Amino acid sequence: MIETRKASFAKLGDFLARFITKESNNDIWEAHEEKHVRQLDKAIADSIHYNGWFTKENIYFSLAQWAKALQLENLESWLEPYDFANNKQSKKIAIIMAGNIPLVGFHDFLSVLISGHQALLKLSSNDKLLLPALIDYLKSIEPEFENAIEIADEKLPNFDAVIATGSNNTARYFEYYFSKKPHIIRKNRNSVAILTGEESNEDLKNLGEDIFRYYGLGCRNVSKLFVPENYDFKTFFEAIYEWNPIINQHKYANNYDYNKAVYLMSEQKLFDNNFLILKEDDGFSSPIGCLFYERYSDKNQLEKILKEKEENLQCIVSKNLEDDHINFGSTQQPQLYDYADNVDTLAFLSNL
Numbered sequence: 423m424i425e426t427r428k429a430s431f432a433k434l435g436d437f438l439a440r441f442i443t444k445e446s447n448n449d450i451w452e453a454h455e456e457k458h459v460r461q462l463d464k465a466i467a468d469s470i471h472y473n474g475w476f477t478k479e480n481i482y483f484s485l486a487q488w489a490k491a492l493q494l495e496n497l498e499s500w501l502e503p504y505d506f507a508n509n510k511q512s513k514k515i516a517i518i519m520a521g522n523i524p525l526v527g528f529h530d531f532l533s534v535l536i537s538g539h540q541a542l543l544k545l546s547s548n549d550k551l552l553l554p555a556l557i558d559y560l561k562s563i564e565p566e567f568e569n570a571i572e573i574a575d576e577k578l579p580n581f582d583a584v585i586a587t588g589s590n591n592t593a594r595y596f597e598y599y600f601s602k603k604p605h606i607i608r609k610n611r612n613s614v615a616i617l618t619g620e621e622s623n624e625d626l627k628n629l630g631e632d633i634f635r636y637y638g639l640g641c642r643n644v645s646k647l648f649v650p651e652n653y654d655f656k657t658f659f660e661a662i663y664e665w666n667p668i669i670n671q672h673k674y675a676n677n678y679d680y681n682k683a684v685y686l687m688s689e690q691k692l693f694d695n696n697f698l699i700l701k702e703d704d705g706f707s708s709p710i711g712c713l714f715y716e717r718y719s720d721k722n723q724l725e726k727i728l729k730e731k732e733e734n735l736q737c738i739v740s741k742n743l744e745d746d747h748i749n750f751g752s753t754q755q756p757q758l759y760d761y762a763d764n765v766d767t768l769a770f771l772s773n774l
Contacts, residue, residue, distance in 0.1 A: 424506050427536050428497045430564040435492025437559060438485050458559045465555040469524070473548050474673045476524055480636055481552070483754070484524040491758055497536070500758035504768050506537045513582035513774050514540045516574075518596070520587040521546025523636040525553060529758070530585045533767040539774075540570045542581050583774055585767065606770055608763050611641040612706040613737035613753055616648045616724070617658075621741055621750070626661030628751025632739055633698075634665045635754045637674050638710055641736045641762070642753040646706050646714040648724055653717065659695045669697040678711030685712075706734055736763070 440450050441462060451459060469476045490496075515534045519527030527546075531553065534541045545553065560567050583604040586596040593609040600607070615629055632644040649655075669675050682699055685692055693700035703714040718724040728738065740747040761767055 424501070424536070424538065426564065426566060427538070428494065428501070430560060430567070431492050431497060431532065431536060432494040433563055434556065434560055435489050438489035438492070442482050442485050442489060454562060455559075458555070458562065461558060462552075462555045465551040469549070469551045472551070473521070475522075475637060475639060476549070477671075481524045483635065487755055488525065488528060490755075492532075496758055501536065501768070504537070504772050506772065511774075512539050512570075514542050514580070515771070515774075516542045516544065516578050516581040516584040516586075518544045518578075518584065518586035518588070519546050519549070519553075521548030521550075522639045522641075524549060525556075526640070527587065528553065528556075529762070530587075530767060532758075533771060534585075535567065535570060537768060537771045539771060541572070542578060543571070543573045544578060545573060583770075585770075587762070604770070604774055606763075606765055606767065608765075610707065611734060611736040611763060612645045613642050613739065614646045614648060614706065614728075614735060615644045615739040615750070616743055616747075617650070617653065618741070618743075619650050619653055623657070623661050625741060625750045626658055627664065628749075629658075629739065630662035630665045631751045632753040633662070633713060634668055637668070637671070638708075640754065642756065644713075644737075644739055644753065645708045646703075646716065647700075648716055648718050651717050651719045655693050655700060659693075662698070663695070666695075666697050674711060677709065681709045681712050706731065 437455065437458070441459060444450060444459070466478060466481050469481060470478060517527060517530045517534060519530070526549065527543075531541055531543065543553070554573065557567075557571055557573075561571070581603070584596075584600045585606045585608075586593075586600065587608040588596060590609045593607050596605070596607045613632070615632065621629075629644065632642075634643075636643065638645065669678065678697065678699065682692070682694065685699065685701060690701060697711075699712040700715055701708070701712055702716065704716055705714055708714040728735065737753050738744070738747045739750055739753060741750065
């Protein structure tokens, strides 16, 4: 029943909220939860070991976002427009997950299960430990999930529909391979920020969160700035300086050094503060350690550019320039109804 499923995910949210603030306080755990605490602790430690981009801070940040999202009132508000109460035609949905940031595929997993379908999971090798730990907790509190979740090690067995996330190159393969099945195929997307020069220091500090969280690896991370013709980057650099310890992460530093060397050898004009390179470029997908920027003189022309490129964009960040823009500092705190690629996953699942 959908009410049972909602309650189960709300319990998971409560478990995560207690987990990230546990501070070695054993009094907050029920007896059956203690092994799941140990299991999640181990999954986090092992994930950090196997994936150099996964840090404890970023994993805990992801868990905190899901702890907030999985509150019962949020689940009910999200599900209210859909009718899954009498869903008697459960389908097996294959979910091919990315692994660029911790638990990036959790929303698809949640959508499939809460709508009453079965989840057939193909986990990314870069993020194969965290979700199984959460699955074991869900199974321990709700028997309905025991036969509704399957993890495929190699080739996917039979399934009725598919949700696949990958690069533009893998998307072409997915579209060919899954052409005869109902599907959602997600490609590369990027996020941009529009500055006017009127932003406060706090706005720009918050923008640093949008740029650097998860080392910029997510599609919701800002990878490009649009700035006025005479914009002075000094204020921007001062506001984001608190992120300078990021250069101590060796994988980030290696990318920063490599990209800086390539640009300098090709005599590119750069702004640089020793942990972030700013490069003028009309592209959207900047490499790690680099942020593209483009100057504009006409806001109408800028709106036209963004409209033409909307299929490549995940988020647009600004200081309330448009109703559908996102506030500074909130790109990595999406709501349940903020669907990847703006494709309504629950509508897709309800129509199978």
